Amino acid sequence: MLGLLLALLLGLSLRVQATHIVGGEMELVHQQGSTYTLVLNLYFDAVNGNVAALDAQMTAGIFEKATNRRLQDVTLPLTSNTFVSYTNPACAAGSLSTRKLVYSKDLTLDAATYASAGGYYASVERCCRNLSISNIVNPGAAAQAFYLEFPAVARGGQPFVDSTPRIFPPLGDYACLGELFYYDFGGQDADGDSLAYDMVTPLNGHATASLPDPAQALPAPYSTVTWAAGLSAQNQLPGAPTMTIDARTGRLTVRPTRLGLFVFGVRCAEYRRGVKIGETRRDFQLLVVACPTNQAPTVQLFTAGQTRAYQPSRDTLRLRIDQDPCLRVRFTDPDPGSQLRVRLRPVNFTAPVPTWGGATSGTVRAAGAPDTLQATLCFDPCQTPPGNVYLLDIIVADNGCALPKQDTVRLTFTPEPGRNTPPVLTSSFPPAGGTTPALVRVPVGSSYTATLLGTDADQNPLVLSATGQGFDLSAAGMQFDAQSGAGRATGTFRWQATCTGASSGQELTVLFQLRESAVCNGQPVTLPVRFQLVPAADTVAFVPPNIITPNGDGLNDEFTLPTLPPDFCDVRFAGVTIFNRWGREVYRSPERSFRWGGAGLAGTYYYLITYTNGRKFKGWLEVLPAAGATTN
Structure with a gap:
């Protein structure tokens, strides 16, 4: 397939006899304070372009919109030189190769100078276009004016910070005759401004073949290129449908009906709180060639136990935790040798998305009776709130040139809470x-x-x-x-x-x-x-004695406390102290098994027992006199 495509490309009579510029656009990026970076992205024909015409620097002019008064000229040095990649690298063709040249320079936009309510514009002028462009008059003498608009940097005495949209991924692809071509030109805005896209006639400006690289860009108005008969800003490239861009997403589409090289223009305007504050334009070209026939792949979905394929127009997948939450996804292609890949695109929700089981890519090898590839798509009903309706695109794409063909099934599903009795x-x-x-x-x-x-x-x-x-x-x-x-x-x-x-x-x-x-x-x-x-369950109650008779008869001769509360973890016996009725200490022991015989004096005594956790037991003890004993 690729060899035939190269032969067609090489055989196409698109000999470039003039210059090298494919297109470009400008950007203005806020850095900090009053410092901005002015950027020109220039796209250069790396096959037919004259390397000697590759500029080491470009000159931009900045003007006030209301008066076209020149405020400053900015010399933009070349800071980057890279090749533009194909969407599908396998479709790369030797006759089509584009370089992206980036020219940039920091500059100061102070509030005292850039405060006009009407805003400002910057431009770079360069000539000339490729002689072989098919949709404009006298392309070899047609120049290019790269253009952007930006607002005042202060409003009402307060800073008004804005970076123009960073848009337009470079286009390195060609389009196939009679086949739908699509490309995402949507951009991003660092300030969160709203973006709107439309088709515009490319600007010609003031540069000429005799003065292709003016020392200064001249102020507006800038003339536009002249369309060939039957074409216009709304019909820039012969097609059915003609080239259009989605105003909200920036998605460019066309189904070309004529071979050739075609220039086109796209504008991106930015709005803040509903008011337009700036714009930037892309001037580019698209090559249309005759490609080998490539049929689109197909994808089908099957729910558990079903032999009939899911039908988006009539079916809704209802997910319940007590049912099989998986789908079978079958995808194939009529063309032998096609490499297929299936992917998911949530439409009205973000992650989490279902998980894949099995291979999501493969090769269809059999001619006439194509292989069918299969994967499993499993949902987790607990990850999405029940009762809502979700849309999910299941997309299969082949590896056809210039862009993959694809088939999409939009799945409508809703999680349903199952009936549940609490355990x-x-x-x-x-x-x-x-x-x-x-x-x-x-x-x-x-x-x-x-x-x-x-x-x-x-x-x-x-x-x-x-x-x-x-x-x-x-x-x-x-x-x-x-x-x-x-x-x-x-x-x-x-x-x-x-x-x-x-x-x-x-x-x-x-x-x-x-x-x-x-x-x-x-x-x-x-x-x-x-x-x-x-404490252990067999501990008896603590009942201390209060009388001893130290008469040597072996009965109640000594003061002991065998029923003291036992040591228990960090609560341990610390000691016993005995005092006479005058408060004088007569006995002390740190032993739980202490034995005190009355010290030979009858009378009333008092004891104090302490534990390591500060717990105390106090009481009195009567020592009865033995024969011949004295009293304390």
Whole structure:
């Protein structure tokens, strides 16, 4: 296919006898303060153009619109020289090659000078055009005036900052006779201004073949090129339809009906708050050649279990979480050897888009009975709000020249919430007290186990989980094992209660959660449970004695406290001190197993027992006198 195309291109009589300029446009870019950059993008015929005519610099003039008064001339040096890429590199033709030459220079636009309400314009003039252009009169003598308009840099005493639109991706492609040609000339505006596009007659200006590169651009008005008979600004290139541009998107389309080289002009105007503030123009040319026949590919969609292809005019895909959310996408091409690629283009929404399964590209090899390629397109109904109607284009394109042919199916889909009964969570934990979570007290050193059960009447997949609120389960000696399943999930909670995982009196809250994993925006069922570490369950009540009789009979001879509250985690026995009734210390011991025999004096004594956490026990003790004993 490519060899035949090259032969046709090389055989086409489009010998350029004059100059080299294919087209161009200007830009004005705000940098900071009063500093701007003036740019001329010039497109140069790299095949037929005379390299000696490649200018090292260009001269721009800046004028006031209301009076055409010259404000300054700007010398623009050549700052960049690159080749323009083809949309489809496989279609590159040796007889068509374009360079993009960028001329640019920083300049100052101060508010005192550039304050006219009518705005300003900049222009660069150069001659001449290719002799072989088919749609204008005397193209070899026709010049070019590159032109832009911009507003005052201050309004009402305040800065008015504006950068002209950065538009018009370079066009390196040719068009095929009788085939629809399309190209995106849409641009972007750094200031967020609105852009509008239309077709305009290219400007001729004042340059001539005898003076192709004037030292200065002259002020407006600029003459325009003269169209060949039957052509005009609204019919610049013979076609059915003729060349047009979408006023909003900047998409250029034409179906050429004549071979040749054709010049055309496009204008982009920018508006701020509904008021036009500037414009820039592109002057360019398009080569139309005879291309080998290329038939368009086709794409079809099939929903789960259906053999009839999706029909955009009558079908709407309704997505439910409880149904198969995937489509089969089949794409093919009548031409053998075609390389196809399928892609998605959201129309009235942004990401997330469905995900592909399988290959989205491939080669159709069989002649007469083309191969059919297939991929899977799967939606996530939970990612888009239910009830809205979404439009998605599924586009398949081939690798035909000059531009790929394509087929599009517009899919209309709407997510629908499925009917859902909330799941139920039960457990062996003690019941909660109203809105207060259940409290489970576990003696230190013991093991506690509880079971949980989740059920769902809709048989949706269930997932049970447990999370420590502000602590790690495993670090606290806790463990949770769960088994998930359709309509049923079980879990077992275990706690080996030690002082390592908790301190005395501390409450640890665990949040148990039951979730339906295949329900959009389903509300999980939660069960908070509080756990508290307490002393061992066999500890007897602390009842200290208050009388001893140190008479040597082996009965109640000494003061001891075997029923003291036991050491518990960080709460430990610190000591005992005994005082006489005058407040003098008569005994002290740090040992829990202390034994005091009365110090040989009968009477009333007082004791103080302390723990490491500051807890205290106070009391009195009567020592009865033995025979011959004295009293304190």
